[in-house]
Amino acid sequence: MSPLxxxxxxxxxxxDLLERTASTPRVQAVVQQSLAPAFLLGAIGAIMxxxxxxxxxxxxxxxxxEEMGEEAHTERCRRELQWLSRRRRSAQxxxxxxxxxxxxISLVIGFGFLAAYIEAKIGSLIAFLWVLTxxxxxxxxxxxxxxxxxxxxxxxxxx
Numbered sequence: 001m002s003p004l005x006x007x008x009x010x011x012x013x014x015x016d017l018l019e020r021t022a023s024t025p026r027v028q029a030v031v032q033q034s035l036a037p038a039f040l041l042g043a044i045g046a047i048m049x050x051x052x053x054x055x056x057x058x059x060x061x062x063x064x065x066e067e068m069g070e071e072a073h074t075e076r077c078r079r080e081l082q083w084l085s086r087r088r089r090s091a092q093x094x095x096x097x098x099x100x101x102x103x104x105i106s107l108v109i110g111f112g113f114l115a116a117y118i119e120a121k122i123g124s125l126i127a128f129l130w131v132l133t134x135x136x137x138x139x140x141x142x143x144x145x146x147x148x149x150x151x152x153x154x155x156x157x158x159x
Contacts (some may be wrong), residue, residue, distance in 0.1 A: 037109045087150045090146045101140060108129045
C-alpha cells in the first residue's frame with residue numbers, strides 16, 4: 001500500500017473526526033467533566049511537591065553523614081543512617097504511588113475526551129481507572145504517613 005493510498009483511506013476518518021469534534025457545546029461538556037480529575041491532578045502534584053521536599057532533606061542529611069567518613073561514624077550516626085534509609089524508602093514509595101496515580105488520572109481525562117467522540121463504550125474502563133487512581137493515591141498517602149511518623153518518632157529513642 002502506497003502512502004497515497006494510506007492518505008486516501010484516512011481521509012474519511014479525518015473528516016468524520018473533525019465533524020464530531022466541531023461541536024462547541026460538546027467540547028465544553030467534556031471539558032467540564034474533566035475538571036474534577038484535573039483538580040485531583042493538581043492536588044497530587046502539590047502532595048508530590050511536599051514529599052519531594054522531604055526527600056531532598058533526607059538525601060542531603062544522608063550525604064552529610066556519609067561525607068564525615070567511616071572513621072567518624074559513631075553508633076549514633078549508624079542508627080541515624082538506618083532511620084534515614086527507612087524514611088527515604090517510605091518517601092520513595094509514596095512518590096512512586098503518587099506518580100502512578102497522576103499518570104492514571106491523566107488517562108482518565110484523556111479517555112473522557114475520547115469517549116465523547118467514539119462509539120465504543122469505555123465508561124467501565126474510565127470508572128476502573130478512577131478507582132485505581134484512588135487506590136494508588138491512598139497507598140501513596142499511607143507511605144507518606146509512615147514517613148512522617150518515622151520523622152516524628154526520631155531515631156534517638158532510648159538515648
